Amino acid sequence: MKIGVVTxxxxxxxxxxxxxxxxxxxxxxxxxxxDDSLREVDAVVLPGGFSYGDYLRAGAxxxxxxxxxxxxxxxxxxxxxxxxCNGFQILCESHLLPGAMIQNDHRTFICRDQRxxxxxxxxxxxxxxxxxDEITIVLKNQDxxxxxxxxxxxxxxxxxxxxxxxxxxxxxxxxxxxxxRFAGRNPNGSYRDIAGVTNERGNVVGLMxxxxxxxxxxxxxxxxxxxxFTSVLKSVxxx
Amino acid sequence: MGTVVVxxxxxxxxxxxxxxxxxxxxxxxxxxxxxxxxQGKRFELTVQGEVTDxxxxxARSAAETMLSxxxxxxxxxxxxxxxxxxxxxxxxxx
Numbered sequence: 001m002k003i004g005v006v007t008x009x010x011x012x013x014x015x016x017x018x019x020x021x022x023x024x025x026x027x028x029x030x031x032x033x034x035d036d037s038l039r040e041v042d043a044v045v046l047p048g049g050f051s052y053g054d055y056l057r058a059g060a061x062x063x064x065x066x067x068x069x070x071x072x073x074x075x076x077x078x079x080x081x082x083x084x085c086n087g088f089q090i091l092c093e094s095h096l097l098p099g100a101m102i103q104n105d106h107r108t109f110i111c112r113d114q115r116x117x118x119x120x121x122x123x124x125x126x127x128x129x130x131x132x133d134e135i136t137i138v139l140k141n142q143d144x145x146x147x148x149x150x151x152x153x154x155x156x157x158x159x160x161x162x163x164x165x166x167x168x169x170x171x172x173x174x175x176x177x178x179x180x181r182f183a184g185r186n187p188n189g190s191y192r193d194i195a196g197v198t199n200e201r202g203n204v205v206g207l208m209x210x211x212x213x214x215x216x217x218x219x220x221x222x223x224x225x226x227x228x229f230t231s232v233l234k235s236v237x238x239x
Numbered sequence: 240m241g242t243v244v245v246x247x248x249x250x251x252x253x254x255x256x257x258x259x260x261x262x263x264x265x266x267x268x269x270x271x272x273x274x275x276x277x278q279g280k281r282f283e284l285t286v287q288g289e290v291t292d293x294x295x296x297x298a299r300s301a302a303e304t305m306l307s308x309x310x311x312x313x314x315x316x317x318x319x320x321x322x323x324x325x326x327x328x329x330x331x332x333x
Contacts, residue, residue: 060305099310102254107259145254
C-alpha cells in the first residue's frame with residue numbers, strides 16, 4: 001500500500017509522516033512539489049511545516065505547485081488526501097476543503113498537546129475512530145485560526161463535515177489547566193472550535209494538529225495519531 | 240512601463256489579527272481617535288508598455304485566482320497607475 005508524502009520547499013514534517021505511514025504498515029513514497037507525477041500512490045499526505053515561505057497567504061503559492069495540478073483532480077476523483085497543518089492550509093487554498101486559515105487570534109505561535117473530539121468517523125482517514133472519541137495529539141502553528149463565512153459554517157456543520165473539534169478545558173478544573181492561557185477557549189480562535197474538516201465524499205481531510213507526531217511510545221502525548229494512517233490503509237484495501 | 244495596482248482586503252466578517260495588533264498599539268502613541276484598524280495588501284504589477292484593457296483584465300484575473308482568496312478576501316481595487324506621477328491615479332489607456 002503506497003502512501004505518497006509531498007515535500008514542498010519548507011516542509012518540516014514530511015519525514016515524520018513517512019515514519020507514521022511505515023509504523024502503520026504502509027509503504028511511504030516521496031513526492032516532490034516540482035514534479036507533477038503522483039508515482040501511482042494509493043493516497044497522499046500533505047505534511048506540516050511551511051511552503052514557499054508561505055508568502056502571500058499560508059499555502060497560497062504551494063497550491064499552484066506542479067504536483068498540485070495532478071493532485072487536485074485526483075482528489076476530486078476520490079484519491080484519499082490528508083492535509084496536516086500547512087497541508088490543511090494548502091487544501092483550503094486549493095478549494096478542496098471549505099474555509100481558510102488565518103493567523104491565530106492571539107497572534108503568537110502555539111505548541112502544545114491538544115485534546116480533540118472526533119466528530120466524523122466515516123472518512124477515509126478517521127474510520128478507525130468512533131464518533132465522539134477524545135484524542136490528544138500535537139498542535140503547533142502560527143496561522144491556525146480556521147475561518148469561513150456563516151453560511152459555509154452552517155453548511156459543513158449540517159453535512160457532518162466537521163471532522164475534528166478542539167476540546168475546551170474549563171478555567172478551574174485543575175491547577176495545570178488553571179494556569180493554561182487557553183483555558184475556556186480554543187487555542188487559535190478557530191470559528192466554532194473547528195480543528196479539521198472533510199470534503200463531501202470523505203476522501204479529503206485536513207486538520208491543524210499533527211497526528212504524525214503521536215504514533216510511537218516514548219514520543220508525543222499518545223498513540224492516537226496512528227489511527228489516521230491505519231484508517232486510510234483499510235479504506236484503500238476496501239475500495 | 241506601466242503599473243497596475245491591486246488592493247486586497249479581508250472580508251469584514253473575518254477577524255483581522257494584524258489590524259487588531261496595530262489598533263492596540265496606536266493609543267500608546269497618543270492616537271486615540273481610531274476605533275478600528277483593518278490591514279490589507281497592495282500589489283504593484285509592472286508591465287512593459289502601457290496598461291491596456293487586456294492588461295487590466297489579466298490583472299483582475301490574477302487578483303481573483305492568486306492574489307486573493309475569495310473565501311476570506313475581497314479584491315477592492317484594480318487600477319492603472321501612471322509611472323511618472325508616483326501616486327497619481329491615471330485612467331486606463333485603452
